[in-house]
Amino acid sequence: MATPRFVGRDRELAVLRGALARPPAIVLVEGEAGIGKSRLLREWSATPDRHTALVSVCPPLRESLTLGPIVDAFQDIEHPLPGEGLTELAGALRPLFPEWSSSLPPALPPLDDAKAARHRLFRALNELLRALRVDVLVLEDAHWADEVTCEFLLFVISRQQSGGPSLVISYRPEEVADGSLLLRLTSRLPAGVTQLRIALAPMRPADTAALVSSMLDGEPISQEFTTFMHGRTGGVPLAVEESVRLMCDRADIVFRDGQWVRLKLRELRVPPTVRDSTRERVSRLSPSAQQVLRAAATLAGRSSTATIAATANLSPAVCRAAIAEAAGAGVLDGDEHGWWRFRHVLAATAVYEAIPLTDRRHFHLLAGRALEQLRPPPVARLAHHFREARETNSWLRYAEQGAELAIASGDHTKAVDLLVDLLSRAVLPPVDRARVAGIAGVAALGRREQVDEVYHRVIRTLRSVLGTPGLSARQQAEIRNPLGRLLITVGEAQAALSELEQAVDNLDHDPVEAARAMTYLGWAYAGPWPASTHRRWLDRAAALTARIDSPEQRLNLAGNRAAALLMLGEQEAWDVVAGLPADGSTAAERLDVARIHVNVGTGALIWGRYTDAEHHLAVALRLAEAEQASRLQHNVRLEQANLAWNTGRWDGLAETSAALADADRDRPAHYLGSMRLAARLAAATGRRRAAEEQFRLVLEESARLGAADDTMEAAAALARLWLTDGDGRRALRITDEPMDTVRRKGVWIWATDLVPARVEALLATGDPAAAKILTDRFARGLRGRTAPAPRAALALCRALLLGASGDHARAATAFDRTARAWNVLPRPYDALRARERQAEALVAQGRIEAGRELLAVQYEQLFRLGARGDADRLAQLLREHGAEVPRLWRGGRRGYGDQLSPRELDVVQLVVAGKTNRQISRILAKSPATVDQQLRAAMRKLKVSSRTALAVKAVEAGVFADEV
Known part of the structure; x- marks a missing residue:
């Protein structure tokens, strides 16, 4: 059997050459496994064109090494580094290329900002490419590339117009994960460079026949054989090659009458998968060749003869002969540097899965020891091999090194995966287990992705580690601190405060983290503590912050303290808010500033300072979008939706609520926030059953999670629904617990919705004295605070008391004052409902016509706002008072009639x-x-x-x- 000839791709090869002859160029080669992408690139690289190419291959590792393909490509350089073309910036390359330490500039000082460090590293790598005069950078199997490698390619592309190499990238579209940066790279090619996309399709029947013939001495094959081969393989070159090899091995084809034919037309069993054919073919090789293939399959990447020999436990001479045998059989594929790998991953998988489980550990141990000899050591691969070999100490060492490298490159998810896998599967000494858990928690806090299973997995792991016997108080604190903050992220407020309270007294060795934990304990959204306790935590944090040298850390702590003070209803917080920056000099600072502004925006919503809320949320969204912080963007958009509800901008709010709920299902607190928004809309539009069910869900889940502030509105809304049914006692019961929380904590700005509902329930059940006491206490709780929304609610309570006392004239005036207070915010829905009560007071006073006119106006305005349920209720009131209900248009969009809108x-x-x-x-x-x-x-x-x-x-x- 001969090596298969390059068949059916002449046009693709010609256009590839043509594109690369017009640099700078970006060439994308896409296609399914076995379609011939690598063969096309090998044919191009073998052409006599004058070019310097650097070939990078992404190995199919379960946990791909950050920037590993790029680093490995540079290791193929045989000549020394150039003496010119490199600046001091190249010192950033020392951690990646220690073997070049004598030729590289001194190491650069470390940067605190991982994104800035990554940008500096990209610049240094790009400078190295230009110094080496690399014309073409090839990245094969980019669907296995890590995110940082994809980011580096985007970096190179962005600078192509000023020189630099052309890019050739091959990948399998079906294996590119959703959200991968490779999609951005392949879908947004820049202008001003030569662009080419080569989509390799399966071969036609004639090309299939030509490929088979090239493997069989160039002799033709019969039409039946051609039809059979093309029909069974789909024209995929790899499947064709493997099937032909298997048939030759089994003597299922013969040369007859000048052409190759199949010996058994119906009985021939061509294996349906490459795996089956690979296993059978491998079994016919010598024992040493099979051992080499098991080693290569375990290594799962291109490896040198020495590495394969060490993994196979063979002498170099025997290994070389075995590799030659395997290569002759078409199983292994070598490059010009003598590095070998399986021709495709499916063949490697087939061989690996055939290794007995009892032998796999030994192969992984040998692979790990062999890879340790490389410089720099491939730490992620080493962690994988020593994990499979159950060599815990080595696994621990390389997993930590890999996590450190991933964090430095901004790939926090990769770091979390490495460390959580270690904690979940290895038996570690308590001191190591505690250290790794702390690093994993901090790495998880650095993730920018939406809350997903990774967060919950880290939380479960950290809780498990806390149960390890023998941990010191300090070790526990260093785990509880990130755990508490992660619990805040996923909405478990009560549990978060419990962990942080246990941690804070044992963080005295780290003032920044201690102050941060105290600040979180100062947030009043959960826990049984009164406001004074939260305030003491904030004051302790402020005292500690004053002794911290870093301006960035002081800004972060002061901003978070101001947001916490807003939640407590402390007026002084606004003085700090006024001096907040609207940007930062680094990515980390910008994210800190964005988080602070979104928290301030939330506080401003509670206070009823909607103009302030809009400003701070806009700043937060701008920074979050600039830093591509998706989780933070969702936080902002939820609060912007709440702002839209309060200010009467309801158009499209139902769709926004549904989209937010769908995106936030894994974040309980935010999911409940979007559900609360949906419940408001359901109540206003008259969908009573849906509103009641959704508000009940919000109330029960918020109470379960310990988010005390989130129970207020839901309880008040349910009370209002039941008050319309005349069930005052039920309305009173549902507000009992939230009202106790407000009294106990003393944070009265939370009670904007709750106190009026409670006052109305007390009046409905015949207890005006208790309603008066509650209103007076509400007034004392708001004293000295510029909180327009709670103060408008206080005006409503006073108006309700006047109405209940029978003083309808003063009640009408008080409801008018209340409506004006709501309109100033603006909060039109509440203003309209206050006007409705004013109209009722006018009617009760005997001013029936004035009351009817006011009701009619409120009916129309509620209808226009979108509160159709309230509008229908007012229509009924108008009828009861003998008034005509204005006829308002209720169809689809106005003016379409029987035509589709x-x-x-x-x-x-x-x-x-x-x-x-x-x-x-x-x-x-x-x-x-x-x-x-x-x-x-x-x-x-x-x-x-x-x-x-x-x-x-x-x-x-x-x-x-x-x-x-």
């Missing part, structure tokens, strides 16, 4: 395209309920009763004539 057209078009309601809701960013409503409206207008009939009628009616 633009929004209905969008829905119908997607129905015609075969999309489900759920898919349509995602595509149009609408809630499923909205999609269903618009779909039913379209069916009614087109007089059909099924989706199929709707699609047919729409097309027949020429609705989509242009598109068709």
Whole structure:
């Protein structure tokens, strides 16, 4: 059998050469496994074109090494580093290339900002590429590349117009994960450079026949054989090659009458997968060749003969002969430097899975010892091998080194994976277990991704480590501190404060972390402590902060303290807020500033200072978007949605609420926030059952999580629903516990919704004295605070007391004053409801006509706002008072009549395209309920009763004539 000839890719090779002849160029080579991407690049590199190419290959590691492919590519350089072209910046390369220490400038001082350190490293690598005069940088199998390697490629692309190498990147589109930076690289190619995308397709039957023939002495094959091979392999070159080799090994084809034919037409069993053919072919090799293949499969990457020999436990001479045998059989593939690997990962997997479990540990141990000889050592691969070998000490050492490198490169998720895997599977001494757990917790806090299973896995792991016997108080504190902050992130407020309280007294060796923990303990959202206790924690944090030298740390602590003071209702917080910066000089500073502003925005919402809230949330969103902090962006958008609700900007709010809830399902506190928003809308639009169920969920889950402040509005909303039913006692009971929390903690700015509902419930159950006492206590709690929303609520309470006393004239004036107070914020929905009460007071006073007119105005304004449920209630009141209800338009969009509205057209078009309601809701960013409503409206207008009939009628009616 001969080596297969390069078949069916002449056009692709020609355009590849043409693109690289017009530098700078970006060439993307995509295709499925075995389609011939690597063969195409090998053919190009073998051409006599004058170019200096650096070839980088991404190994299929379970935990890919940060920047590993790029570093490995430079190791192929045989000549020394150039004497010119490198500046002091190249000192940043010393950790990656210790073997070049004599040729590199001195090491640079470390940077605190991991993103800045990564940027400096990218600049140094780019400078090295230019100094070595690399014309083309090739990255093979980029679907296995780590995120930092992809970021480096984006960095190189951004600088191509000023010189630098062309890029050739091969990858499998189907194996590129959602969210991978490779998608950005392949979808946003820059202008001004030569661009080429080569999508390799399966071979045609004629090319399949030519490939098979090239392996069989160049002789032709029969038409039946061609049809069989193409039909069974799909024209994938790798599958064709493997099938031919297997058939030759089994003597299933013969040369007859001048062409190759299959010996057994029906009985021939061509293996359906490359795995099966690889295993059978490997089993026919000599024992030493099989041992080499097991070693290569264990190494799972291109390796030198020496590394394979050490892993296979063979002498160099025997190993070279075995490699030659395996290469001759087409299993191994070598490069010009004598490094070997399986021709494809499926073959390697097949061999690896065939290794008995009892032997795998030994192979991994030998692989680890062999890779330790490389410089620099591939720490992630070493951690993997020593883990599989159950060599705990070595696994620990390399996992920590790999995590450190990942954190320095900004890849906190990789660091978390390495360390949590170690903690979960290894038996470590308490001191090591505690140290690794602390590092894992800090690494998890550095992640920018949305809350996902990684966060919960870290939390479970840290809690497990805390149960380790023999941990000192200090070791426990260094675990509880990040654990508490992670619990805040996932919404377990009560548990978070418990962990932080246990940690804080044993963090005296680290003033910054101690002050940070005290600040978190100063947040009043959870726990049984009164406001004075939270304030003492904040004062202790302030005293400690004053002794910290770092301006950045002082800013972070002072800003978080100000936000915590806002939650406590402390007026002095606004003095600190006024001096907050709106930007930072580093990525870490910008993220800190963004977090502070979003917390201040939340506090401003509670106070009712909506202009301030809008400003601070806008600053937070700008910084979060600039730093691509997705979790923080979701925080801001939820608070902006709350602001939109309060200020009466309800258009599209239902869709926003649904999108937020879908995105935040793994973050209980934020999910409940979006659910609370949905419940408000349901109550206002008259969907009573949905509102009640959603508010109950928010109340119960917030109480379970210990988020005391989140129970207030839900309890008040349920009380209002039951008061409309005349069930004052039930309304009183639901507000008991939240009201006790407010009294106990003494944070009265939380009670904007709660106290008026409680006062009304007390009045409804015949206890005006208790209602008066509560109103007076509310007034004392707000004394000295510029909190417009709670003060408007206080005005409402006083108006309710006047109405209950029978002084309807003064009550009408008080409700008017209340409405004006709400409008100043502005908070139009509450203002309209206050006007409704004013109208009722006017009617009770005997000013029936004035009351009717005011009710009619409120009916129309509530209807326009979107509070259809309240509008319907007012319509009933108008009828009871003998007034005519204004006729308001209630259809779809005004003016469309029996014609489909633009929004209905969008829905119908997607129905015609075969999309489900759920898919349509995602595509149009609408809630499923909205999609269903618009779909039913379209069916009614087109007089059909099924989706199929709707699609047919729409097309027949020429609705989509242009598109068709």
